[in-house]
Amino acid sequence: AQKVTQAQTEISVVEKEDVTLDCVYETRDTTYYLFWYKQPPSGELVFLIRRNSFDEQNEISGRYSWNFQKSTSSFNFTITASQVVDSAVYFCALSERVGYQKVTFGTGTKLQVIP
Amino acid sequence: SQTIHQWPATLVQPVGSPLSLECTVEGTSNPNLYWYRQAAGRGLQLLFYSVGIGQISSEVPQNLSASRPQDRQFILSSKKLLLSDSGFYLCAWSVLKHTEAFFGQGTRLTVV
Numbered sequence: 001a002q003k004v005t006q007a008q009t010e011i012s013v014v015e016k017e018d019v020t021l022d023c024v025y026e027t028r029d030t031t032y033y034l035f036w037y038k039q040p041p042s043g044e045l046v047f048l049i050r051r052n053s054f055d056e057q058n059e060i061s062g063r064y065s066w067n068f069q070k071s072t073s074s075f076n077f078t079i080t081a082s083q084v085v086d087s088a089v090y091f092c093a094l095s096e097r098v099g100y101q102k103v104t105f106g107t108g109t110k111l112q113v114i115p
Numbered sequence: 116s117q118t119i120h121q122w123p124a125t126l127v128q129p130v131g132s133p134l135s136l137e138c139t140v141e142g143t144s145n146p147n148l149y150w151y152r153q154a155a156g157r158g159l160q161l162l163f164y165s166v167g168i169g170q171i172s173s174e175v176p177q178n179l180s181a182s183r184p185q186d187r188q189f190i191l192s193s194k195k196l197l198l199s200d201s202g203f204y205l206c207a208w209s210v211l212k213h214t215e216a217f218f219g220q221g222t223r224l225t226v227v
Contacts, residue, residue: 045218093159102174105160108158
């Protein structure tokens with residue numbers, strides 16, 4: 001069975017600080033996909049990134065970066081120079097290679113950026 | 116471009132009343148469609164998914180049902196709501212297996 005753990009329930013940082021959101025996953029499959037979503041106060045989930053299990057290259061998109069390490073089953077998300085607009089709940093998710101897109105979400109990390 | 120519409124945004128219903136939440140997708144054909152529920156302070160739980168018209172699979176036994184009468188329409192229903200059905204319901208779509216899902220704005224349901 002697949003499982004996603006986001007141990008950090010809530011994080012508060014001061015604006016311009018860097019912050020890393022942790023994600024640890026469990027799966028028996030060798031082929032799987034990892035995602036990060038952002039849920040602002042409005043409620044809609046916004047897709048941020050998808051990684052497949054064969055691509056361990058780290059990714060950077062503006063102030064966002066992702067560190068995927070299969071050896072530790074982690075897919076951590078770092079926001080550099082945080083801004084108030086980054087305040088949201090962030091979800092990590094895992095999809096295994098089955099006949100449909102069965103996605104397991106973590107419980108989310110609520111990030112509050114204080115001005 | 117593709118868009119997803121979900122309504123209503125908020126809903127307050129008495130226990131025992133029926134429920135119908137609707138979701139439609141525009142700008143794509145034959146999408147995979149999903150219904151998720153997010154309980155307060157918890158992650159998202161997949162309730163139903165559909166890979167085509169009339170094809171519904173349930174992930175969790177519950178008081179809810181889903182239907183897909185048209186290619187881009189997905190409906191979540193209940194004949195009699197329970198207090199435990201309260202939550203934030205999200206509809207989502209994806210094009211291919213294992214690609215990212217795109218979510219609607221959600222319906223906050225409160226059963227009283």
